Each structure stands twice: as C-alpha cells, then as structure tokens.
Amino acid sequence: MARNDAASTTVTRSATSYSKILDKVLGIDVHKKKKVIPPEDVDPMYQKPVILPPTHGVEICRVSFRSFQLHRLDFYMNFCRKAAHSMGIPCTGTICLPRVIRRWTVLKSPFVHKSAMEVFERRTHKRLLVVRDADPEVVKKWLDYINKNIPIGLGMKYSMTEYEPLDVGQKIEKALKTGDSRLVDEKTLLSTKYVDDLVVRGRRRMWTTYKDLPIYGRSDVEKLAQDIASKLRVDPKANIEQVTRDIVMGSRPPKPAKPSSKKTGPKATA
Numbered sequence: 691m692a693r694n695d696a697a698s699t700t701v702t703r704s705a706t707s708y709s710k711i712l713d714k715v716l717g718i719d720v721h722k723k724k725k726v727i728p729p730e731d732v733d734p735m736y737q738k739p740v741i742l743p744p745t746h747g748v749e750i751c752r753v754s755f756r757s758f759q760l761h762r763l764d765f766y767m768n769f770c771r772k773a774a775h776s777m778g779i780p781c782t783g784t785i786c787l788p789r790v791i792r793r794w795t796v797l798k799s800p801f802v803h804k805s806a807m808e809v810f811e812r813r814t815h816k817r818l819l820v821v822r823d824a825d826p827e828v829v830k831k832w833l834d835y836i837n838k839n840i841p842i843g844l845g846m847k848y849s850m851t852e853y854e855p856l857d858v859g860q861k862i863e864k865a866l867k868t869g870d871s872r873l874v875d876e877k878t879l880l881s882t883k884y885v886d887d888l889v890v891r892g893r894r895r896m897w898t899t900y901k902d903l904p905i906y907g908r909s910d911v912e913k914l915a916q917d918i919a920s921k922l923r924v925d926p927k928a929n930i931e932q933v934t935r936d937i938v939m940g941s942r943p944p945k946p947a948k949p950s951s952k953k954t955g956p957k958a959t960a
C-alpha cells in the first residue's frame with residue numbers, strides 16, 4: 691500500500707513539473723482555469739425571467755397556451771415572460787394546467803383475432819399567464835408581439851377584462867342617439883338603426899293588423915282558446931300560429947260599409 695501511494699504521488703509530481711516546464715517554454719498557461727462571471731455581467735437572455743410585482747392585483751388579461759411538444763412550450767413561456775418584463779407588464783409565472791391525454795385503440799392487423807391491438811396516445815400540455823395592473827393598450831401590443839413570434843406547433847388564446855365607469859351605459863345610449871362614434875363604432879350604430887327600423891315596422895304592422903279588434907274579456911279569451919283547441923284536435927298538424935291568427939281575426943267585427951262617393955242627381959219623372 692505504501693508503494694502504491696508513493697507511485698501515485700510521483701506521477702502527480704511529474705505531471706505538475708511537466709506543466710510548469712511547458713508554461714515556461716511556451717509562455718501559455720496549460721491548465722485552463724474556469725472564469726467566474728458575476729451575475730450582473732450575464733446576458734439577461736440566459737437568466738431566469740424576472741417577475742414584476744403587481745400593485746393592486748387587478749386582473750387585465752389571461753393568456754392560455756397549448757401544445758403537443760413540451761420543450762417548445764416551456765421555451766416560449768420564458769420568451770413571453772421576458773417580453774412582458776421588458777415592456778413593464780406585471781406578469782405571473784408559468785401556471786401549469788392539467789394535461790389532456792387522449793388514447794385510441796385500433797386493430798394491429800385486419801385479421802380476425804382482436805387480441806392484437808395497438809394503442810395510440812396524444813398528450814396536450816397547457817400553460818397559463820395572468821397579467822395584472824397594466825395598461826390595456828400596452829397589453830394589446832404585447833399580445834401582438836408574442837402572437838407574431840409564436841413558433842409552429844403552439845396555440846394561443848387570450849381573454850381581456852376591460853373596466854368602465856358606472857355611467858358608461860348612459861354615455862353609450864347618448865352616443866347612439868347623437869351618432870357619436872367616439873364611444874360606439876360605426877357598425878354598432880348601423881346595427882342599432884336597423885333594429886330601430888325593424889321595431890317601428892313591427893309596431894306599425896301590429897297596429898294596422900289588430901287595431902279593429904274589440905276589447906276581450908275573460909270569457910271571450912276562454913272561448914277563443916276553446917275554438918283553437920277544437921280546431922287543433924281536428925287537424926293536429928296545423929300551424930298553431932296560423933290557426934290562432936285566423937280565429938282571432940275572425941272574431942273581429944265586420945267593417946262598416948263606406949258611403950259611396952258618387953253623387954246621384956234627381957231622377958227625371960215622366
């Protein structure tokens with residue numbers, strides 16, 4: 691044991707002596723020492739994403755991601771968080787959602803024996819990011835940026851929460867009446883005008899259709915209901931709306947005859 695220890699020590703001494711000789715001859719340090727780089731000098735690209743603390747905790751946006759490839763998904767999560775940090779957006783860390791696993795069992799061959807089967811599996815990985823206490827316009831630009839640089843094989847879906855003052859309904863109603871497009875876009879204005887026209891036309895049609903109907907009492911309504919039920923018993927496939935319309939309109943009193951506008955002169959007598 692002593693000889694072995696002595697031999698090992700001589701070998702290491704010879705190696706160190708050779709390295710010193712090479713250092714003197716070549717003028718180069720043969721043994722490369724690892725450089726210790728302080729954390730502040732490391733490129734932020736290689737550091738972990740920094741999380742900005744929220745001020746009030748008001749939720750602005752939720753962005754969900756899904757993919758079949760886990761390594762691409764995690765890499766893109768770091769990219770989105772670093773982009774949010776560089777734009778001053780308080781964003782949470784990567785929230786892992788439940789993984790969705792779907793399996794298919796098929797026959798291994800078209801032969802009769804059903805014991806030879808194969809199972810195929812697809813795993814969908816999901817992640818979530820929540821943005822709080824940020825300007826909605828800045829969040830929209832951030833969403834456009836990450837959507838523009840999304841890699842192949844990833845899906846993204848987001849939902850934004852907008853907060854309005856309590857009197858926003860009155861402002862929108864006033865904008866609809868005055869046609870102001872600052873709060874309401876042109877499509878909404880056109881659609882509201884179209885709906886108003888439909889309501890006016892419907893009211894006019896109802897007035898012209900039912901204006902001559904008498905005032906019904908309870909017994910009259912019960913009699914109309916019995917007539918409708920008896921007619922439907924005779925023809926069950928009849929349209930109930932058409933039957934009701936015919937019976938109600940049939941109960942309307944006849945219109946008085948209009949006086950003729952032609953003037954008749956005195957008859958000549960023989």
